[in-house]
Amino acid sequence: MLCWEYPPRIIGGLARHVEGLSRALASLGHEVHVITLDFPGAPYEERRGSLYIHRVPVSVPAPSFHSWVLLFNHFFEKRAGQLAHEFGAPDVFHIHDWLTVPAGVTAKHLLRTPLVMTFHSTEASRSSNSVSTESAMVEGLEWWGSFEAARVIAVSGWMKSEVLTRLKTPEEKVEQIPNAVEPLKFEGRLDAKATRARWNVREGQKMITAVGRLTPQKGFDDLIRAYPAIRRAVPESRLVIVGEGHMRAELESIAEQEHVRDFTTFAGFINDSELVAGLRSSDVVVVPSRFEPFGIIALEAMAAGVPLVVSRVGGLAEIVEDSVDGIEVEPNNPSAIAAATVRILSDRELASRLATRGEEKAKTYSWENVARRTIGVYQDAARWTKYE
Amino acid sequence: MCTKMRRDGPSMNEGPKILLSALMVLGAQSPEKALPIDELATKLGMGVPELQRELDKLTEAGYAVTTRQEGRAKVYLTGTGVITASSAYS
Secondary structure, three states, rough: OOEEEOOOOOHHHHHHHHHHHHHHHHHHHEEEEEEOOOOOOOOOEEOOEEEEEEEEEOOOOOHHHHHHHHHHHHHHHHHHHHHHHOOOOOEEEEEEOOOHHHHHHHHHHHHHOEEEEEEEEEEHHHHOOOOOOOHHHHHHHHHHHHHHHOEEEEHHHHHHHHHHOOHHHHHEEEEOOOOOOOOHHOOOOOOOOHHHHHHOOOOOEEEEEEEEEOOHHHOHHHHHHHHHHHHOOOOOOOEEEOOOOHHHHHHHHHHHHHHOOHEEEEEEOOOHOEEEHHOOHHHEEEEOOOOOOOOOHHHHHHOOOOOOEEEHHHHHHHHHOOOEEEEEOOOHHHHHHHHHHHHHHHOOOHHHHHHHHHHHHHOOOOOOOOHHHHHHHHHHHHHHHHOO | OOOOOOOOOOOOHHHHHHHHEEEEOOOOOOOHOOHHHHHHHOOOOOOOOHHHHHHHHHHHHHOOEEEOOOOOOEEEEEEHHHHHHHOOOO
């Protein structure tokens, strides 16, 4: 499996997906090798049973992000070649999004191995249909990957429709397999008081949590703009924004402008166990994204037994059933975010009902199911790939 | 450097953002791979004092560490810096 992020290098949902899938495949008895980028403090080589993580340094400097991507693909190819000599050629190569298309396609042809590609997002949706030369390159790689792959996986119905309409991938080639959550992570002892205290949430205060990359796509600026209205209705509350990203300074500035900076915690980047504790300690989780191909954080909040407010976009609208296991709001609408959040915080019975139904739903999204379905896709890819 | 971000909407000032991306693609991700600040200034076409001001913002935010090695001022990204630099493209 080739992916540019793998824990502890967690940029977005890809890392969580590849971690969950690779662990589940290994626990089903398969030998899984993940080739990914190195990360400060993480070992270059790691093994957990039949799961091997190979973290590759990029030894050559690049002049730009896009040429750097091509360079790290070269180092991924080199590592894939070394592993093929050491362990034998793999039965399948699995790439995730455009970032590893060049390495995946090269490995496919050199080692005569079937290729599978998962789409977690597309450039057109990420960049709001930008016409830049960089976007043209990324879209070209997306098409190329979907063309070279024997089978393509889309993480939601929305994502599948994007792949079919924008990339013109034949429908019979595309399988929809969702993300999942590991429910066991959300069980066990929880020191909610300590978790809340770490983020300056005082006893008796309601904790409103949002998690994700601090980028425009995530809509955290809308949530901060909604927070003054939430505070008017629920003064004893604190907003906790978890994650890092290039928009942090801007978000802090918006919080200042809205006069809620003193009531907002920017928790920064946290590890997985801190995230689980943070979600479980929350009174409501808000996912105000402007677009979201899947939205794994919604599933994680459900698994944590916390009521949810989500934007009615992409995969989020597929996961959440409005007023049944969460509340949906229109994207880009701080007033709607505020109204839905206040509704949950002021109605204990509603909050409890949404949380219970959400927890039940999260249990139906297991990594073992995802792994079993992905193995079926691998088997199809092997059948459909013929080298004479 | 050609590291212009291209996402719409509000974002960090271009200076620190470009610098973060540059440090990542130049491979400055650990103390052993720290880049001399004077060399970085030349690569970016900036004066050292101007670059130092931008680096101060990154170190204050926890995204980078400046250090002295073999008598030279150097800089490298922290894990949080790597994630923040990557987030512009994910």
